Amino acid sequence: xxxxxxxxxxxxxxxxxxxxQSVLVSDAQEARRAAESLGSPVVLxxxxxxxxxxxxxxxxxxxxxxxxxxxxxxxxxxxxxxxKTVAILVERRVRVAQEYYLAVTYDPxxxxxxxxxxxxxxxxxxxxxxxxPEKVARGNFSSLTPFTDYVVKELIASLNVxxxxxxxxxxxxxxxxQLFLRxxxxxxxINPLAKLGDGSFVALDAHVDLDDEAIxxxxxxxxxxGISPEGREGRPSTAFELEAxxxxxxxxxxxxxxxxxxxxxxxxxxxxxxxxxxxxxAVRKYGGNPANYCEIGGNPSVGKVAALTKHILSKPxxxxxxxxxxxxxxxxxxxxxxxxxxxxxxxxxxxxxxVAIFRIPGAWEEEGFRILRKYGVExxxxxxxxxxxxxxxxxxxxx
Amino acid sequence: xxxxxxxESRIIVQGITGREAVSFVADSLGYGAKxxxxxxxxxxxxxxxxxxxxxxxxxxxxxxxxxxxxxSVPPAFVKDAAFEALQNGVPLIVVITERVARADVVQVLELxxxxxxxxxxxNTMGLISPGKSKAGSVGGPPQxxxxxxVRGPVGIMSRSGGMTTEIANLLTQNRLGQSTAISVGGDPIxxxxxxxxxxxxxxDPETKAVVxxxxxxxxxxxxxxxxxxxxxxxxxIVAFIAGRFADAMPGVRFGHAxxxxxxxxDTAAAKVELFREAGxxxxxxxxxxxxxxxxxxxxxxxxx
Amino acid sequence: xxxMFIELKIDIDRCRAGQPCRACIESCPxxxxxxxxxxxxxxxxxxxxxxxxxxxxxxxxxxxxxxxKLY
Numbered sequence: 199x200x201x202x203x204x205x206x207x208x209x210x211x212x213x214x215x216x217x218x219q220s221v222l223v224s225d226a227q228e229a230r231r232a233a234e235s236l237g238s239p240v241v242l243x244x245x246x247x248x249x250x251x252x253x254x255x256x257x258x259x260x261x262x263x264x265x266x267x268x269x270x271x272x273x274x275x276x277x278x279x280x281x282k283t284v285a286i287l288v289e290r291r292v293r294v295a296q297e298y299y300l301a302v303t304y305d306p307x308x309x310x311x312x313x314x315x316x317x318x319x320x321x322x323x324x325x326x327x328x329x330x331p332e333k334v335a336r337g338n339f340s341s342l343t344p345f346t347d348y349v350v351k352e353l354i355a356s357l358n359v360x361x362x363x364x365x366x367x368x369x370x371x372x373x374x375x376q377l378f379l380r381x382x383x384x385x386x387x388i389n390p391l392a393k394l395g396d397g398s399f400v401a402l403d404a405h406v407d408l409d410d411e412a413i414x415x416x417x418x419x420x421x422x423x424g425i426s427p428e429g430r431e432g433r434p435s436t437a438f439e440l441e442a443x444x445x446x447x448x449x450x451x452x453x454x455x456x457x458x459x460x461x462x463x464x465x466x467x468x469x470x471x472x473x474x475x476x477x478x479x480a481v482r483k484y485g486g487n488p489a490n491y492c493e494i495g496g497n498p499s500v501g502k503v504a505a506l507t508k509h510i511l512s513k514p515x516x517x518x519x520x521x522x523x524x525x526x527x528x529x530x531x532x533x534x535x536x537x538x539x540x541x542x543x544x545x546x547x548x549x550x551x552x553v554a555i556f557r558i559p560g561a562w563e564e565e566g567f568r569i570l571r572k573y574g575v576e577x578x579x580x581x582x583x584x585x586x587x588x589x590x591x592x593x594x595x596x597x
Numbered sequence: 598x599x600x601x602x603x604x605e606s607r608i609i610v611q612g613i614t615g616r617e618a619v620s621f622v623a624d625s626l627g628y629g630a631k632x633x634x635x636x637x638x639x640x641x642x643x644x645x646x647x648x649x650x651x652x653x654x655x656x657x658x659x660x661x662x663x664x665x666x667x668x669s670v671p672p673a674f675v676k677d678a679a680f681e682a683l684q685n686g687v688p689l690i691v692v693i694t695e696r697v698a699r700a701d702v703v704q705v706l707e708l709x710x711x712x713x714x715x716x717x718x719x720n721t722m723g724l725i726s727p728g729k730s731k732a733g734s735v736g737g738p739p740q741x742x743x744x745x746x747v748r749g750p751v752g753i754m755s756r757s758g759g760m761t762t763e764i765a766n767l768l769t770q771n772r773l774g775q776s777t778a779i780s781v782g783g784d785p786i787x788x789x790x791x792x793x794x795x796x797x798x799x800x801d802p803e804t805k806a807v808v809x810x811x812x813x814x815x816x817x818x819x820x821x822x823x824x825x826x827x828x829x830x831x832x833x834i835v836a837f838i839a840g841r842f843a844d845a846m847p848g849v850r851f852g853h854a855x856x857x858x859x860x861x862x863d864t865a866a867a868k869v870e871l872f873r874e875a876g877x878x879x880x881x882x883x884x885x886x887x888x889x890x891x892x893x894x895x896x897x898x899x900x901x
Numbered sequence: 902x903x904x905m906f907i908e909l910k911i912d913i914d915r916c917r918a919g920q921p922c923r924a925c926i927e928s929c930p931x932x933x934x935x936x937x938x939x940x941x942x943x944x945x946x947x948x949x950x951x952x953x954x955x956x957x958x959x960x961x962x963x964x965x966x967x968x969x970k971l972y
Contacts, residue, residue: 304786306785309703309707311703341703379700382699382700384699409698409700411697411698414673433849458851471759472812473757473759473760473763474851475812475840476763476883482842483881524759524763525759527734527735527736527737527738527741527759528737559766560737560741561741580766581770584763585884
């Protein structure tokens with residue numbers, strides 16, 4: 199779960215990492231007052247959960263309160279990377295002498311936390327690592343041994359940081375690492391970390407991700423900071439996806455309804471994780487146009503599969519549906535077959551005509567195949583692979 | 598032979614009285630797995646399908662050898678369960694539970710390294726050596742597991758639990774048996790990645806080829822191809838990469854927690870390129886996995 | 902809509918002969934049976950959820966339950 203910049207900075211400030219003086223505003227009037235109280239010049243920054251904010255015009259500089267007011271009007275409505283700007287952070291502008299980069303995250307190869315430091319701040323770190331590896335230092339540290347400063351001191355010292363800066367940077371990096379560990383973060387990044395004319399440091403921008411699986415145990419932090427996890431997931435869900443999610447929630451038995459909407463003519467009821475990816479690729483490879491991506495599994499109830507089937511058929515332009523899963527161990531073929539047929543019939547269609555292909559081998563398959571035969575639904579057993587099933591579905595469906 | 602689990606493996610299940618565990622314990626026993634005990638605090642004295650339940654891991658390790666601990670407890674308790682098994686000397690931990698916090702996973706893996714132990718998962722369905730034994734829910738009920746899995750020369754490593762069975766089924770349909778099939782887990786950080794398991798397959802005389810099932814996201818492939826470029830491998834490897842469509846949708850999670858494209862390095866396209874450079878055959882269609890394997894295995898003497 | 906795949910019936914007289922009894926109600930994992938007027942009754946909408954576990958048939962003391970597959 200990604201934090202907005204202003205939230206990330208509040209978290210840094212909580213750990214005594216210096217951030218610019220700022221005011222969070224939601225309209226032009228407030229921005230004017232903020233600029234007046236902070237003292238010009240200021241910088242106005244769109245609060246949005248996507249990167250590329252600068253390029254998209256989400257950051258503007260203002261020398262006067264009038265300019266701040268005008269800039270806010272331009273930024274407030276901005277949609278960046280498909281995501282809405284929810285507020286504007288007005289910050290006192292500072293004079294930067296040098297920019298550094300500092301981050302703590304998990305290293306999936308070493309399977310340990312890793313601190314990353316660079317003397318080339320302000321740019322994309324992957325790019326920096328490629329173009330000037332001598333300016334980027336990385337160091338893993340233990341997740342079991344209590345954290346101490348030398349870990350980051352060694353890292354920063356390896357880039358020959360001058361004199362007094364080493365101690366100041368070490369203190370900030372150490373606080374960032376401790377923040378990362380204490381609050382279940384998966385990324386804590388300061389970019390740029392600016393050195394000012396007077397030799398002090400300040401975090402000009404920050405990116406913090408909280409582990410989704412730790413939201414439960416970090417309730418106290420979220421509550422204290424007034425942060426709600428709702429509505430932060432990538433692009434906003436469509437009405438069609440929300441309805442599918444509601445179907446999934448309506449019944450705790452199994453998964454049937456994790457849906458991503460696409461624009462095509464072939465409705466898909468596919469699962470689980472890996473099989474959905476395989477089936478979706480196969481449909482596209484054979485020239486099919488999926489109406490949706492979805493995942494079912496965990497032995498969903500008949501009613502839940504029926505509701506999902508009906509929902510997928512309700513999408514305008516859906517010509518047929520295909521039901522494709524891997525060889526199932528837990529999910530029952532017969533129960534899915536019942537659900538699909540029930541959903542099709544309840545939607546007012548003939549299963550023999552509306553179901554392009556049904557391919558789920560595995561638990562209770564004989565019983566399932568009997569049901570499918572009775573309704574004249576074309577099915578494939580375990581001798582046919584997922585891609586053969588996808589090919590057949592595409593052949594039978596209008597593009 | 599096979600790797601990590603065989604007929605002689607002595608298995609315990611932590612969280613044995615949970616709904617999922619009760620069901621896979623029955624399936625595993627039916628398949629021939631030697632489950633010597635289970636742990637659920639406060640339920641000592643009970644039994645699950647004849648398997649005695651204890652309060653603590655040491656109540657079992659204190660009196661008999663334990664080779665594998667299968668962990669199926671709620672996410673918040675995984676770290677403690679794994680620490681308990683590791684500190685009591687269990688050398689292989691299989692973490693079935695999904696949605697475990699990253700910080701906990703990393704600590705478990707670090708302790709495992711200190712103890713010289715191996716972890717499979719989290720978010721795995723476990724592993725199976727066909728005709729011998731299995732640890733976890735992979736393959737389902739014994740009659741279903743016997744239909745999909747047959748003993749033979751191909752090792753399987755899969756990011757997806759369900760696709761572990763699907764690949765075995767495809768191979769079995771093509772008269773290619775399997776030595777050991779491992780669902781490595783769908784999380785961003787897992788105990789045993791491809792590169793850590795490959796040497797075990799290389800050391801196993803029964804294994805003559807390996808199949809990989811990959812998804813977008815994560816960084817498991819690069820270390821594997823680096824290893825192969827540096828050391829070579831006697832095993833022909835065939836990979837299938839699912840979710841190619843997701844390359845065009847960075848930041849959207851499809852399927853497993855780890856299946857999210859975050860940079861240029863972890864797209865399906867980048868993985869295809871890495872594999873080709875390292876001499877790993879990439880199946881363009883799922884069913885091609887079997888065709889390529891047959892070619893690479895040669896005259897058919899390795900089929901069952 | 903009623904059931905399409907599974908039909909469960911309770912013979913009222915046999916059920917009455919077995920009272921007091923909640924065997925089918927308590928054994929069914931998908932809540933197909935409810936108590937009505939001191940007897941068991943079938944919830945029509947739930948019949949298609951039947952998992953064919955046969956517990957209701959096994960546990961009914963008077964063999965009052967019949968299960969028919971409609972396929």
